[in-house]
Amino acid sequence: MFKLLLIEDDTTLFNEIKDRLAQWSYDVYGITDFSKVIQEFTDIKPDLVIIDIQLPKFDGFHWCRMIRSHSNIPIIFLSSRDHPTDIVMSMQFGADDYIQKPFHFDVLIAKVQAILRRVYNYNSEKIELKTWCGATVDYEKNTVTTTAGSIELSKNEIFILKLLIEQKNKIVSREQLINSLWDDKRFISDNTLTVNVNRLRKRLDEIGLGSFIETKVGQGYKAIEEATIYD
Structure with a gap:
């Protein structure tokens, strides 16, 4: 079972995404303290991170940079912002993909499956x-x-x-x-x-x-x- 870390402060959306991903046997974790994202990331040791841009304390770009300084784990951004600069910045900071809200859950699941299959099947060879x-x-x-x-x-x-x-x-x-x-x-x-x-x-x-x-x-x-x- 893959462990996914969902860094999302909207409780309703977090629970909905968690429930949908759980249907595909993914183990989804959240953040309890948005000032200690890296500490919780290190404790959880996820296989993939899904992160929103607009977060308490620091934005998703900040945490993406911090995660990248520790790990090359795959990262997917979620955001309601649709400016091309946000997409470019997310890629420059090391994200593997970017999904704009609102999104269809089938799209999110397809992207998660594709990245996990590519990264972990590829590295197992x-x-x-x-x-x-x-x-x-x-x-x-x-x-x-x-x-x-x-x-x-x-x-x-x-x-x-x-x-x-x-x-x-x-x-x-x-x-x-x-x-x-x-x-x-x-x-x-x-x-x-x-x-x-x-x-x-x-x-x-x-x-x-x-x-x-x-x-x-x-x-x-x-x-x-x-x-x-x-x-």
């Missing part, structure tokens, strides 16, 4: 180290290491990088990436993929590899080997 552009990519630890240092990527970031490296020097279409990352693309905006790839490239820039992920306008993305950048 026997995964070998990969070498790319002189870097060591560890799919199990979600790390990329070069002589310039090492970075730890989020679940979405390492998954995108894996898909691109597996077809290095070839264009991977946006549609293929979306279908691989999210089971039902009807619930995904095209901008969500763009934000995730840009976030991956920004992280890779920290160790000098950002330029090796190329954008092919109107087509998709390509991971190139170091030797081909000069061709």
Whole structure:
């Protein structure tokens, strides 16, 4: 049974979401003290976090940053705010998905199932180290290491990088990436993929590899080997 942490201060909505997720055998926990979210997160050790943006004490962006400083656990944002900036910010702070209120519960459940299936089935496989552009990519630890240092990527970031490296020097279409990352693309905006790839490239820039992920306008993305950048 997966443990989900639902960080939502609306008691009615919390109970409704909890009841719906319980029907799918998920064990749902809430927050008792919104000034001690990280402490309760650490105690619960959830497999996935669902978090609202508007919360007492500090907003969801703050807690997302704090959780990301401790863990790469998947995070889904819930919000009644529909400004594109909120969606972009949530992705930049490390969220895996964003659902706007009001939402259909089938959409929430589909997203939760897709993320858990991708993250935990994917990580349960026997995964070998990969070498790319002189870097060591560890799919199990979600790390990329070069002589310039090492970075730890989020679940979405390492998954995108894996898909691109597996077809290095070839264009991977946006549609293929979306279908691989999210089971039902009807619930995904095209901008969500763009934000995730840009976030991956920004992280890779920290160790000098950002330029090796190329954008092919109107087509998709390509991971190139170091030797081909000069061709």
